[in-house]
Amino acid sequence: MFLKRAAALTAAFLMIIHLCGCGAEKEQESMVFAMDTVMTMRLYGGDEELMKSLESRIKELEGLFSVTDEGSEIYELNHTGSAELSDDTMDLVARGLELCRTTGGALDLTVYPIVRAWGFTTGEYRVPNEDELRELLKTCDHEKINISGSMVSIDEGMELDLGAVAKGYTADVLTAMVKEAGVKSALLDLGGNISLIGEKPGGGSWGVGVRDPFSEENIGVLRLSDCMAVTSGSYERNFEQNGRVYHHIIDPDTGMPADSGLASVTIIGEEGTLCDGLSTALFVMGLEDGLDLWRRMDDFEAVFVTDEGEIFITEGLEGSFDSEHSYEVCRR
Numbered sequence: 264m265f266l267k268r269a270a271a272l273t274a275a276f277l278m279i280i281h282l283c284g285c286g287a288e289k290e291q292e293s294m295v296f297a298m299d300t301v302m303t304m305r306l307y308g309g310d311e312e313l314m315k316s317l318e319s320r321i322k323e324l325e326g327l328f329s330v331t332d333e334g335s336e337i338y339e340l341n342h343t344g345s346a347e348l349s350d351d352t353m354d355l356v357a358r359g360l361e362l363c364r365t366t367g368g369a370l371d372l373t374v375y376p377i378v379r380a381w382g383f384t385t386g387e388y389r390v391p392n393e394d395e396l397r398e399l400l401k402t403c404d405h406e407k408i409n410i411s412g413s414m415v416s417i418d419e420g421m422e423l424d425l426g427a428v429a430k431g432y433t434a435d436v437l438t439a440m441v442k443e444a445g446v447k448s449a450l451l452d453l454g455g456n457i458s459l460i461g462e463k464p465g466g467g468s469w470g471v472g473v474r475d476p477f478s479e480e481n482i483g484v485l486r487l488s489d490c491m492a493v494t495s496g497s498y499e500r501n502f503e504q505n506g507r508v509y510h511h512i513i514d515p516d517t518g519m520p521a522d523s524g525l526a527s528v529t530i531i532g533e534e535g536t537l538c539d540g541l542s543t544a545l546f547v548m549g550l551e552d553g554l555d556l557w558r559r560m561d562d563f564e565a566v567f568v569t570d571e572g573e574i575f576i577t578e579g580l581e582g583s584f585d586s587e588h589s590y591e592v593c594r595r
């Protein structure tokens with residue numbers, strides 16, 4: 264979900280590039296505001312031209328995927344019912360749909376009208392009533408997305424939102440560019456979608472903090488290299504009304520913010536799109552169903568934090584997770 268205010272902020276939020284000659288490889292850093300979040304890229308190696316091409320690729324993908332940008336392919340699809348998609352948008356829609364099916368619909372790319380009804384697209388938050396949600400739920404069904412060649416069409420009232428997978432896809436695209444350029448060490452943080460390329464400069468794994476959903480602190484640090492780490496959490500975007508907190512991850516079965524007992528899910532794997540899609544989906548599915556899916560798949564690991572603050576990690580992360588808190592290791 265990319266907000267209109269993102270476009271306004273983008274102009275003010277200039278990309279900052281620091282070039283310095285620290286260490287053996289030149290370090291470059293860039294910050295970009297895109298896809299409604301701050302993206303930070305740090306390359307140890309490569310040149311200024313590479314950084315510029317990463318920045319323009321981010322802008323290009325944002326321009327294709329945005330739900331609010333009138334020139335985007337998704338905007339055209341949502342407003343006319345059909346659109347011819349570029350390879351990037353088609354790749355993401357197709358992969359996103361696979362993940363919708365893999366997760367039994369916990370991820371649903373057609374949830375946008377419901378997200379908007381809650382005000383998460385504009386910041387004008389409200390609690391939709393039951394009748395309104397019941398009507399909107401009729402438009403939410405990823406199985407009704409028709410793909411024929413490069414054309415996609417949707418039923419009247421339906422709208423697509425790639426917000427749950429777009430940053431992960433962008434991380435995949437940028438990671439491939441950085442690797443192709445021969446850079447051996449880099450860190451891309453696309454608003455909580457983290458790509459760790461190689462090891463940190465000088466060798467050794469990177470430390471990735473897993474945020475405590477209930478404070479500004481970390482509940483632990485993951486020691487990782489050459490992979491993606493993506494978190495979805497109820498603390499990321501929410502509002503309070505009449506003493507209740509409503510967050511931005513919607514359960515497509517009910518139209519309500521997911522209430523699965525989880526406060527955050529972090530997914531670690533090689534593919535950004537998968538990690539991004541699954542972090543959102545497992546947040547909806549909850550711990551038990553999330554672990555069932557993990558047992559059936561072999562391409563990701565996870566850290567779950569429950570509403571009670573309990574921490575669960577999957578066994579592939581044993582030895583890579585440092586925490587002062589107690590946690591349980593889940594076995595296959």
Ligand code: AMP
Nearest residue numbers: 264369370371426427495511512513543
């Ligand atoms: P993420 O931050 O990756 O977990 O994605 C959350 C964003 O995806 C929300 O801001 C919505 O735009 C959208 N979204 C919310 N719930 C769902 C869902 N169940 N399936 C797909 N997209 C969703």
Ligand code: MG
Nearest residue numbers: 427539540543
């Ligand atoms: Mg996601």
